[in-house]
Amino acid sequence: MTELAQIRNFSIVAHIDHGKSTLADRLIQLTGTVAERDMKAQLLDAMDIERERGITIKANTVRIEYPAKDGKTYVLNLIDTPGHVDFGYEVSRSMRAVEGSLLVVDASQGVEAQTLANVYQAIDADHEIVPVLNKIDLPAAEPDRVKEQIEDVIGIDASQAIPISAKSGLGIPDVLEAIVTRLPAPKGERDAPLKAMLVDSWYDPYLGVVVMVRVIDGVLRKGDRIRMMQTGALYGVEKLSVLKPAMVDIAELGPGEIGVLTASIKQVRDTRVGDTITHEKKGCEKPLPGFKPAQQVVFCGLFPVDAADFEDLREAIEKLALNDASFSFEMETSAALGFGFRCGFLGLLHLEVIRDRLEREYDLDLITTAPSVVYHLHMKDGEVRELHNPADMPDLTYVDHIEEPRIKATILVPDEFLGDVLKLCQDRRGIQLDLSYAGSRAMVVYDLPLNEVVFDFYDRLKSVTKGYASFDYQIIGYRTDMLVKMSILVNDEPVDALSMMVHRDRAEMRGRAMVEKLKELIPRHMFKIPIQAAIGGRVIARETLSALRKDVTAKCYGGDATRKRKLLDKQKAGKKKMRQFGRVEIPQEAFISALKMDN
Amino acid sequence: MEDWRNGGFGLYLHWPFCASKCPYCDFNSHVAAEIDQSRWARAYEAEIARVGRLTEGRILNTIFFGGGTPSLMDPDLVARVLDAVRATWTTANDIEVTLEANPGSVEAGRFRGYAEAGVNRVSMGLQAMNDADLRRLGRMHTVAEARAAFGVARDCFERVSFDLIYARQHQTLAEWRAELSEALALAADHLSLYQLTVEDGTVFGARAAAGKLRGLPDDDRAADMYALTQELCDAAGLSAYEVSNHAKKGSESRHNLIYWRYGDYAGIGPGAHGRLTLDGRRWAVEAPKAPGAWLERVEKLGTGDGLTETLTPQDQAAEYLMMSLRLSEGSELGRYEALGGEIKPSTIKDLVGLGLIDEGAGRIVATPQGRIVLNGVLRELLA
Secondary structure (H helix, E strand, C coil), rough: CCCHEEEEEEEECCCCCCCCHHHHHHHHHHHHCCHHHCCCCCCCCHHHHHHHHHCCCCEEEEEEEEEEECECCCCCEEEEECCCCCHHHHHHHHHHHCCCCEEEEECCCCCCCCHHHHHHHHHCCCCCEEEECCCCCCCCCCCCHHHHEEEHCCCCCCCCCCCCCCCCCCCCCHHHHHHHCCCCCCCCCCCCCCCCEEEEEECCCEEEEEEEEEECCCEEECCCCEECCCCEEEEECCCCEEEEEEECCCEEEECCEEEEECCCCCCCCCCCCEEEECCCCCCCCCCCCCCCCCCCCEEEEEEECCCHHHHHHHHHHHHHHHHHCEEEEEEEECCEEEEEEEECCHHHHHHHHHHHHHHHHHHCCCEECCCCEEEEEECCCCCEEEECHHHCCCHHHHHHHEEEEEEEEEEEHHHHHHHHHHHHHHCCCCEEEEEEECCCCCEEEEEEEEEHHHHHHHHHHHHHHCCCEEEEEEEEEEEEECEEEEEECCCEEHHHHHEEEEEHHHHHHHHHHHHHHHHHHHHCCCCCCCEEEEEEEEEEEEEEECCCCCHHHHHEEEEEEHHHHHHHHHHHHCCCCHHEEEEEEEEEHHHHHHHHHCC | CHHHCCEEHHHHEEECCCCCCCCCCCCCCCCCCCHHHHHHHHHHHHHHHHHHHCCCCCCCECCCCCCCCHHHHCCHHHHHHHHHHHHEEEEEEEEEEEEEECCCCCCHHHHHHHHHCCCEEEEEECCCCCCHHHHHCCCCCCCCHHHHHHHHHHHHHCEEEEEEEEEECCHHHHHHHHHHHHHHCCCCCEEEEEEEECCCHHHHHHHHHHCCCCCCCCCHHHHHHHHHHHHHHHCCCCCCCEEEEEEECCCCCCCHHHCCCEEEEEEEECCCCEEECCCEEEEEECCCCCCHHHHHHHHHHHCCCCCCCCCCHHHHHHHHHHHCCCCCEEHHHHHHHHHCCCCCHHHHHHHHHHHCCEEECEEEEHHHHHHHHHHHHHHHHCC
């Protein structure tokens, strides 16, 4: 057990690419926590997807022992938090588990929107914040301008910001020293009943579910019987460790300490981030405040490209769910796409991460249907229903009104692109809440409907700002609007996988875009095919795919019989990848492309 | 009766050499500096004897010299081959002996010799009726030479056919109308009119892949050109009896009809394909493509056949349908079913409803609208 005064718990707040993981690596390296030969880049980002995308999805932690200049050895616990808004709740819990943050800002780039959201979380958690200016050795570094920006935009004192280069190691000893001298030690009562926060959990194939905890009060020991206060579940602690970052067993964790435990917990689903852990007997009375169950805000269908892979998909989703309690899934059938799952996610990035992991780690080819948000249907009989899938939209005569989720979007953008960004937000039914300047960059705050954002907002924003804008959002509530279900009909047959909820004023434009795209994607048939977008019985956009005019082999003699037969056999095999709608065959690729939202 | 007898029995001989390779051509053709024609004669004779033993007792209906450029063969070589054929099979009284010829002046000089050897029909590769386009197609002859060669051919052979390629780069409907009218005025008894097809593995294919083959008509314009072709040929008494082949009544290529009526044919020469019914099984046979490899195989192993496979009843039915539906006489449903094929009545009804096929008297026939989308029709029928 370590004395409270010798413990410092902290997180690092940074925008993607601003050097969070590299700084963490340097801290680990300089303190000799990991032997030089075991170092690999970005130690804490364990998943391939995390390394590739430069993001952190799961919280992670490392315990560092640091002999400070005052002659004492300190235990520094770094919790590496998820860096994305989709995991905002997880971030807030991680922040509550530590007392201070290093705010890492790229001295050549300045503050970004994502940094803001996380730094506000840190401020909310009453953190002491130490600004760190990274990449100070780059020719484009402007430390003074960035310091000023930190003060203007975030409103914290940046005069003592530490200049570093995580890449070269410059300034790292100053950071270690600042952690000890500038961040507060944790508080807690060793003799009080056990009160610990469940910070995160994950599934380990050898150990089962591993739970990361921060002890607030009391002492947690191996062999203790514990209670999860939100779920009421009881477990016996089988293994208690600290992460360095490899697991090192420890007899007990006292106040202020961070570690992991295993307790024969079968599924990650049985653990709740933010839950309070106490002893079964003589436990604490009140749980920690702020607990929230996971809330899915974006839904989409995931279908195997090859219908024969459905069972593999089911198995893969169930396995992934062992490790990620924050997405939901239920079986779904679509006339277009066959059997699949309707899945709910914390946000768009979460959706992408899960889909990528299913495709990569389980080697599946998937079709993702257009993401949909959760609508509130207020029925005429007073009932309120949640709508996760436009295909389930009931007859309008039973619906009184529909509410949709709105977000508060914060966008930081260089001046020159401001006009385009404002236009994009206006086009997406946005309401401007704020517009301010920090140096040559504008900070725009908009109230936007989430359904417009899940469509292709990120891509459009990136393209109109040449990638210079940064964007973040939080859900602010539900509001009534003129929402309608738009159906797509091919040869007068509705195609369920393509129906979507849209605002009435935007329906015609979206319908037009969809039918034009489908006209390009559906191969010509022997007959002409009308492609329509409709709201109820009213057609709002229509294209006609003309009949095939020429498809014949000019020369076919004795030598061509085999080749031609094999070609027809191959086409027959290809037909199996087509989906039949009445008399029209739509290739799988057409769905994939139509559902990609990159006009 | 064995099924092949519905179509007859023919012999295809492949001569694999050309003076130069045309940029659109994906046939098995090679350019060689020196060719030992007597060595080829011996190989052909050996193969004829071998295939003759397998098909003993049959009457041979047709012989076709294809290539390559068979008009590069010495008339003596052609004579030796035909002598060997006559010594091997009983030939039909009206046997058709066709040789593909380039319409150049040198080739025309050999026409008399071919006729004396027994060739009674030539099929000439005119391809275009203007010199600029001939050059673009990589052809070595001029229009003037072709007209002269055509005249010589008319004097030497009972029957003369020629080929044109249309739907070429930058070709307009009006230009094709003028060109085809000019060609029809030559009064051949048979015309093969092919739309330019860009094949992989050719110079045109590579150019197209690089986006450098410009001005090709889209499918709609190509369809219009096809319709115009039918209109002009019908008016000239040369209706289409097959997708790309037109003839005066009775002047159809009997050899090619064997393919389309799904008869038996032996293929001799590099890359030649055959269909032979032996001991109740139908074999698909394919010889190695490289001229040297084929020669060695014949000389050392005593057979030119490379790949052979037996065709399942379903394969045979599919081949019969896709070949016979190319003909204006269409396909016999009874024969298709006897071979092992199946068609849902609803599919036929659908296609009749769309105006793509006609049904009657136990046959189905592609309509003119159906013929130009025949691959689509076949996909439906064979689904």
